[in-house]
Amino acid sequence: MKQYRGHAAKVTREKDDDTIRYSDELIEEIRLSNDIVDVVSEYVRLEKKGKNYFGLCPFHREKTPSFSVEPGKQIFYCFGCGKGGNVFHFISLAERLDFADAVKLLADRAKIPLPESEDPREKERAKLRQQVQDINLIAARFFYDALRSKQGEAAVEYLRKRGITEGTIRKFGLGYSYEGWDKLYEHLKSHGISEEAMLASGLVIKGSSGRLFDRFKGRLMFPIFDVRGNVIGFGGRVLDDSLPKYMNSPETVLYNKRKHLYALNFAKNNGGNSIIVVEGYMDAISLHQRGISNVVASLGTALTDSQARLLKKYAEEVIISYDSDAAGQAATLRGLEILNDVGCNVRVLTLPEGKDPDEYIKANGADKFRWLANNALPLVEYKIRVIRKEHDLSVTEEKIKFLNKAANVLVKVDNALEREMYIKKLSREYEISEEAMLSEIIRRTRPAAAQRMKMSKTVETAGKTISAAESTKEKIIHSERFVLSLLCVDNSIYNVVKEHFKIGSYISEENNRIAGILYRRIEEGSGVSPAELMNIVSAEESGIFARILNEECHCDDNEKAILGKIRDIELMKTEMRRDQIIDLLKNRSKLSEDEVDKLESELRELIQELKRIKETPEYRKEGRGRR
Secondary structure, three states: OOOOOOHHHHEEEEOOOOOEEEEEHHHHHHOOOOOHHHHHHHOOOOEEOOEEEEOOOOOOOOOOOEEEEEOOEEEEEEEEOOOOOOOOHHHHHHHHHHHHHHHHHHHHHOOOOOOOOHHHHHHHHHHHHHHHHHHHHHHHHHHHHHOOOOHHHHHHHHHHHHHOHHHHHHHHHHHEOOOOOOHHHHHHHOOOOOHHHHHHHEEEOOOOOOOOEEEEOOEEEEEEEEEOOEEEEEEEEEOOOOOOOOOOOOOOOOOHHHHEEOHHHHOOOOOOEEEEEOOOOHHHHHHHHHHOOOOOEEOOOOOHHHHHHHHHHHHOOEEOOOOOOOHHHHHHHHHHHHHHHHOOOEEEEOOOOOHHHHHHHHHOOHHHHHHEEEEEEEHHHHHHHHHHHHOOOOOOHHHHHHHHHHHHHHHHHOOHHHHHHHHHHHHHOOOOOHHEEEEEHHHHHHHHHHHHHHHHHHHHHHOOOOHHHHHHHHHHHHHHHHHHHHHHHOOHHHHHHHHHOOOOOOOOOHHHHHHHHHHHHHOOOOOOOOOHHHHHHHHHHHHHHHHHHHHOOOOOHHHHOOOOOOHHOOOHHHHHHHHHHHHHHHHHOOOOHHHHHHHHHHHHOOOOOHHHHHHOOOHOOOOOOOO
């Protein structure tokens, strides 16, 4: 699928032979129906400061909020990583979608219908997704009703012994799958569901004889919901000692276990700033029942990058609470690294040996579990404790190995204060001087520091290869972007802008393209806003324009600001031509005498022109006399 890059009137979604076009009017209707503050708030915890909102950027790791949302202009911008744009760009980045799919997601959110594809294959795929969604809902109700049947009594008794209440059963839609081979199959068939759709749902399997039968039989059933509360799959647990103990739906057009988390549809609305990750369905359900509502469970798989990014959307802090056995500890370490890599603030909730969250909270209550969560170990401290258990510190060689591994952990700590705190702690607890520990850490960081220095020098050297003319050209292009941005903030300055910037007179071809669209819309009377500008600019430049709108377009007098920028651009264009001529004259040997004379004559005229511009009263008054 191609990345959208251009005019919203021709937003094109291309997939194989599938092409859908969305009009300017439809794109704008979708944008206006999705307030950027509301949308961003589903991913980022925002705090209002003045006219804008601020929070931790979801696109890079940071501890101090540098991500801003400006409701008036309906744009976002991060001062840390430079990403910015309107609500479409935000969704594209947050959900890793191209522009067209971001449009579709936001249209769905606002319940705005989009034109259907004429490609029969795409229509068939959409139809199948809807069929599987319908099948899952029918199956969830079927399993829920089966729990109340005579055959479901064993499952009810199991839940009673586990302390699960009727209210919790209803909340999580728990159910039971009959022992028979084709109870669900016959039920779906009675609803007119095709065998093809049944097989696509994963709830029905075809045997070697060609006969269809139920995947889940005689199991306690756990519907799996997406973040919006749609049933996308199922998990089933046996009620005896048979294997496998747990079974999940296979991957389908709706369900991918690597991209979803059990109970996230409930946990995302818990109102706090943290989410606890446990291993099993029953752990999550038991904690929710006892008022710990910020809990999710991984779906029979080690924590994945996709799940980590999902968690980062809904929580500032992630607390892992896996079983304390060796397998659980290994899974915890893998999960910690993945969460840390995507920028989550991670801690570990350690339970007494042999206990899982369900067992602990039933024995000790919710308050003690909350205390454990509030005192969960930071990532670094947990890693050091795990390493400590691997070595006998009464043996000198083992102690040295432990301290070396601890140094490797501390090398990855970016915060100098945090690193110093752990150095002091290790020094006290393991009888090693702070100086020795710090020296060892510094020694290990030198290769990375040297590489950074090398890269810095490479960039610096590369910078020297850029001519003065090229540098000035970049400044002009930036000023042109400012003109276009301010025009979107205040359409009334259009006549002044058009008088001095005809289409084709912009140095940047991209700016000429943008100007053509803006001018046409203003002349047609529809006007254009900063958020609409974000639909027009390329994805690569959305952050640049967002920064200009956020930082530079706050003028007391917009017309005066434009006139000042026009003089700046005229001056820079003159300076750029002057620098170009100077560069040419450095290679006189390659020029004829006549060419040299013409260039020198033009250079003298340019110098006089620059002097004239800089001596104008307006220029001096506005403080531009010195450059």
